[in-house]
Amino acid sequence: MASLTYQLLSITVVLGAAQLISGYSFNNCIEEPYSKGQIFNCLNRKNKNMSAIISDLPPSAINLTISINHLWHIPNKSFVHLPKLQLLRLDQNNLRSIDQFAFQNLHQLKSLNMSNNNISELNPFLFKDLHNLTFLSLTNNKLKQLPEGIFLPLLNLTTLIMRQNFLTNFSGIAQSVSFLKKLRELDLCFNNLTSLSHSNVSLPKSLTVLYICRNNLSTLGCKNSFLEFVQLLDLSYNSRLPTMAFQGVDLSHINYLRLRSTSVKIVEFLNISNVTAGHVDFSGMGLKNDNMLIKLCKLLKRKVKGLTNVDLSGNWIRNLTNYTLCYCPKITGVLDLSRNKLKSLSCLKFLHTQKHIKSLRVEHNHLTSIKSCKTQDLRNLEEVSYRYNRILSVNAFAFYHTPNIKTLELNINTIAFLHRKGLKGLKRLETLRLDNNLLTDLFNNTFEDHFNLKILNLRNNRISVIFNGTFLSLRNLTTLDLGGNKITHFEPSGLDGLESLSKFYLDGNNLKQIDTSLYHVFQDTLTVLDLQSNQIRFFTENIGSPFMNLSKLSDLKLDGQRPYGLVILPRTLFRGLHSLKSLYLTNNKIYHLDSDTFDDLTSLNFLTLDNCCVGVTQLQPGVFKNLRNLTKLIVENMGIQNFSKEVFGNLTQLNTLQLNRNGMQSIQIDALESLPELHYLDIRNIALSCTCKNSLLQNWTLHNPKVQVVYLYNLQCPHDAKVKFYNFDTKVCYIDLGEYLFLSTAAVILLFTVTPLLYVKLYWKIKYSYYVFRSWFSEQWRRLRDEEENCxxxxxxxxxxxxxxxxxxxxxxxxxxxxxxxxxxxxxxxxxxxxxxxxxxxxxxxxxxxxxxxxxxxxxxxxxxxxxxxxxxxxxxxxxxxxxxxxxxxxxxxxxxxxxxxxxxxxxxxxxxxxxxxxxxxxxxxxxxxxxxxxxxxxxxxxxxxxxxxxxxx
Structure with missing residues (x-):
């Protein structure tokens, strides 16, 4: 034991550079927990040197993100030590210069993202080693042209995105991609292309998706067969592109064609083109009135027998008569009327001849109300969306004419009045969205027909009370979202009927206590309960647990109670939650945590106590003693003064520990070593003293091969910002200390061996000598010796x-x-x-x-x-x-x-x-x-x- 201690304390940890350190921490990157050395993020770092950011990463890295930095240059062989890299993100870095061999040795790279930089030119041999690259994004740069043969090595490339640049020469682009036999998608939107003219090259036959939106196309200028294999073609927002540009161009393979905001006349276009009419997106084509729509419908009826989806969004349509769509072929899928100027739907009478439509979207219009409709004639309609309108009221029997709707979206309106029978008749409804409106009241017959409803979203309204019987019919409801309202309480049977409820969101309300009806109604069903940002407070620690019977609850949020937080956290609050997996208690001002507060949470995997406590926090020994399944613990900004084995020692499965912004000046090594599964430790913004009491901690952080200490090499010493924690001088702490410990140990052993013998043999002589010395010291000895002759x-x-x-x-x-x-x-x-x-x-x-x-x-x-x-x-x-x-x-x-x-x-x-x-x-x-x-x-x-x-x- 003495030998081991000597070896440990004799280690001198004075290293000049991070590259020499064998520990498991990185200068400017963070390894994702559970990634086993494969996923790294290097975000928002001040270092401008690529080598300084990634030089200490291990060769096992597969996924690397280097974003939001101040990099402007990537030098040669920057990634040569990362041969297994498959995904590389270099976006949002202000890159201007990339050397020719920057990506050398990246033979396994499959995805490269260099978007949102300032790259104006590329070296012709930049991608030489990227033979396995399948995805490349150069979005939002300053490229004006491409070097010849730039993409020649990328034989496996399937997706190439070059939108938001300044490219003008389409012929050069076509030449560059013509060799890419596996390319399926090419995105050239937001450039300065004026035509698709090209030399004697053709696009790869594999290219099926081509985006050329928001350019300056005034003609296509390409050979008739140039686009013959393209299936999705987006030419929208080329305002100067005329109809005749498509004369003779082969569009027979097109499955989706978008011509929004161009100069193309749709009827004329369909007459001269071989495109399948049902595959054209009619949004933004200027079809403002019935006459134009009728002409289109008549033409479509001649060309196709039926349509699956019809997109008429963005056409400034103000009104639809009963006869507008009767000339169209049968529509069996989606009819999209979004982004028009419709003010009224008149019970959807314009669909009386299109009764096979399954989905109707009327979003972003000017609807103000939904009136009563008592004739049931649209029985095939299953989805209706009226989002983003100005609807104020929903009258009785508003959807009686669409009885088989399964999904109804009325969210993001201004609905203040929902008639008790406004949703009457929707017996097959499964999803109902009424969130982001102005509803104040719900009645006991509002949802009486919705016994098949599974998802009900009422978030961000003005509901204050849940009356008795409101949800009585919703026996199959699994998700109820009441977040962002003004609910103060539930009436005694306000939650009755919710027999299958699994997810219950009550965040952002005015609840002052946890309603006892929760554990009466949801004993065997509730898995998620969100109570964050309410006004819940406890005035005593002696309460009965409101969660006692919630045997399946796995996710509980109690964070951010207003205005002062929970303050008192009763020791019995979480009793009975044996299945709980995640617990959120952030942003509360709890002044004390009892040692048995979390005793019943034996299945807990995730616990966050970030900013939950007041001032200095003294965590009680054993407070986490039963959390043996906990894998992630966030205890940031809690004012913790001590990190001890007695508090954290039982977290045997803990993988991630975030301790940053706390008040401890030292961390006990035995406490860290008692966490056998720990792999991620965040101790940023902790004023760890750079003294001998932390010398063992410094040694542990530098040489532990298992635990990643986040940004270890950026941790500063409190007394001097220029000195880093990882290399403060510890030599004085180890000077001959091992030898002294060895000698003192030997002396102690010898003392304990000899003392019993001395006690038996010399006890009285020693005691006598002691007393004689005392007498001598008090100047009696001399007097006694002088008096010997005259006793x-x-x-x-x-x-x-x-x-x-x-x-x-x-x-x-x-x-x-x-x-x-x-x-x-x-x-x-x-x-x-x-x-x-x-x-x-x-x-x-x-x-x-x-x-x-x-x-x-x-x-x-x-x-x-x-x-x-x-x-x-x-x-x-x-x-x-x-x-x-x-x-x-x-x-x-x-x-x-x-x-x-x-x-x-x-x-x-x-x-x-x-x-x-x-x-x-x-x-x-x-x-x-x-x-x-x-x-x-x-x-x-x-x-x-x-x-x-x-x-x-x-």
């Missing part, structure tokens, strides 16, 4: 409190009384008051010539007695002074004395005294002998002994 006491009596009676009754009278002149030191009598007890003991031992230890079983268990005998034995053995006397009050076995090795050592070298017990044959005599021996021992080496010897002549 204050003859003996210091060391005894246990339980033996005090023997000392007072026996020892004291026999040594200080009965004619004896010894002076004894006793704890209770001679210790200095207020002085530390240890200092008193040391002083007593060194102020006395002898130390008499009164040994008993209680004595041996006393710490203070042990200290006293140890001090005395130290003087005995280490200073070689005969100072210790042992008096045993009790018989002690060898086993009882075995653990007191210091005492046993004294007993082996000195004779000790045993107090005679009551079991002696003559106790009095034995005790008298005991006192004589003790007095003699105390007297040994004393002043009295010296005086006696002098008196005897020694």
């Amino acid at each position: 204050k006491y003859d003996a210091f009596i060391s005894y246990n409190f339980s033996d005090e009676q023997w000392v007072m009754d026996q020892l004291l009278p026999n040594l200080e009384g009965n004619g004896s002149s010894f002076k004894l030191c006793l704890h209770h009598r001679d210790f200095e008051l207020g002085r530390d007890i240890v200092d008193n003991i040391v002083s007593a031992v060194y102020s006395s010539r002898k130390t008499i230890c009164v040994v008993s079983r209680n004595f041996m268990s006393s710490e203070w007695c042990s200290l006293e005998i140890q001090l005395a034995s130290y003087r005995l053995f280490d200073e070689h002074r005969d100072v210790l006397l042992l008096v045993f009050l009790e018989q002690m076995s060898e086993r009882q004395l075995s653990s007191y090795h210091r005492m046993r050592k004294v007993m082996l070298q000195k004779t000790y005294l045993q107090w005679p017990g009551s079991d002696c044959t003559d106790p009095a005599q034995a005790q008298d002998l005991f006192w004589k021996q003790l007095r003699r021992a105390v007297k040994t080496g004393s002043r009295l002994e010296k005086e006696e010897k002098e008196q005897k002549g020694f």
Whole structure:
């Protein structure tokens, strides 16, 4: 373990260039999550050098987008290190210059988009290596002409888009594409072509789609067979193109021809052309009145038996009589009357002879109302669209004449009045769009006939209340959109009947609480519930969960509650949502998240808490503990101060983590390492300190081969914007640190090994040395040593409190009384008051010539007695002074004395005294002998002994 730590901390991460870094982050690009190193986006970067933007991308890249940058030049071999590239976008970059070998080595490239730049010329060999290219877009550049042979290598090209340039020479274009045997689509709209004249070349037979709209064509000028294989031809908005330009031109293969806003007279054109009349788009052909329409219809009837789709949009038609379309052949598909000036439809009486039409579009007209129509004669009509009109009201039985409509679009009008029976009779209706109107009320019989309705869109109206029984008949409805209204509440049975509802949108309303009817009505059906941008607030954390029975709910949006956010997020709010996959809580001002708030969300895959909290956020440990299936977590701008394993450690499936714009100054490595599936980490706009506490984080971001740290090499140090986080100097953090750690670890191990031995062998000696040092430090030691030769006491009596009676009754009278002149030191009598007890003991031992230890079983268990005998034995053995006397009050076995090795050592070298017990044959005599021996021992080496010897002549 120490070796691994040493290796890790010894790494020096001072690298001069990003190319040398082995980590999984990129200078100017972001890898798309879950793309496995194949999809990269390099958007809105300030760098003007192509190499600097993409040089660190891996060779596994397949899809690359480089857009909205300040690039103006692509140098040679820019993409040579990306040989697997298949899709390349270079749009919106202000490109002006592209070198000849810019795309060298891109042999697998299939799609190239260079639109919205400033390219004015192309090198003839630019596309030399792009043999597999199938799509090429040069839209919105400044090309005036094409070099000869520019597209010759692109043998697999199928789509070529060159709209919005300044091309004038169609012959050169035709020459360039004539070799493209797989080209299917060519778009030349918004150029300056004046004709389709060409030399002895022809378009590829594979070319079936040709757009030449919005040019300056005044003639076609091409050979009769030039367009013979084209199936879709758009020549619209060439205002000078006349009818006779098509004289003799083969248009027999045309499936769709658009001539909108040209000078072509449609009737005359159909007479001179071999185009199939039913394949012509009649929009924008100036068919303003009945006479022109009737002429067209009569001509069409002669040429075709029936029409599938008829587009009459943009013809300025003001009125359609009952006989206008009766001269036309039978129309079986779509009739488009959009972008005209129709003010009234008169119950669609103009269709009384066209009863086979399936779809009618009357968008972008001037309709103001839809009147009652009680005759059911248009039974084949299935789709009707009245979008983008000025409809104010829908009267009763407005669609009674079209009973089989499946799709009805009345959106984007000004409908303020919808009669209770306005939609009466539409029993087959499946999709109804009433969004973006001015509706205020819905009634219990508004949708009474719509039991087959599946999609109902009422978004962006002015509905404030959902009354009882409003949706009672909509038992098959799967999608209900009530977003953008002013709904404040639902009446008790306002949602009854919605037995199959799966998607329910209530965003942008004025709901102040989550209606309890939700979990009564939608127990087993609801999968999507959108409640964002309402006025929902909770005033207590103790509520019952309004989602408890929504067992299939998978998508829940609660973000952006007005005006202050949710503020309080009840801990029980999400109880029962075991199937929830996505949860949105952004832009709320929640002041606290309990640790069990998300406990029931065991299936959650996506959670966003972006900007959801107030000020500094302290996420509770375990707040995400049950979110083991979470793959994407957005916690941006939450004021998070700590990123710890206790908070994020259980997110074992997390792939994407967005932490940017938070307040932490450091990130714990163990927390990141506890996320085994993490591949995408965004820590932009976090003031990570460039100090030693982040040295491991720097090392991890640089050398982790698995996790992409977004724009790592652009993260700045807070103290100096010129210093980057990835290369701030960490050498000071690693100087000999590994060696120090190794030595300190070894020292600690040695200490823990030796300490028990020292404790057993040298405990009292060490303790004694400590006390001696204390005495020395307090300037007592010198004083005690000086007084050794002139001791204050003859003996210091060391005894246990339980033996005090023997000392007072026996020892004291026999040594200080009965004619004896010894002076004894006793704890209770001679210790200095207020002085530390240890200092008193040391002083007593060194102020006395002898130390008499009164040994008993209680004595041996006393710490203070042990200290006293140890001090005395130290003087005995280490200073070689005969100072210790042992008096045993009790018989002690060898086993009882075995653990007191210091005492046993004294007993082996000195004779000790045993107090005679009551079991002696003559106790009095034995005790008298005991006192004589003790007095003699105390007297040994004393002043009295010296005086006696002098008196005897020694």
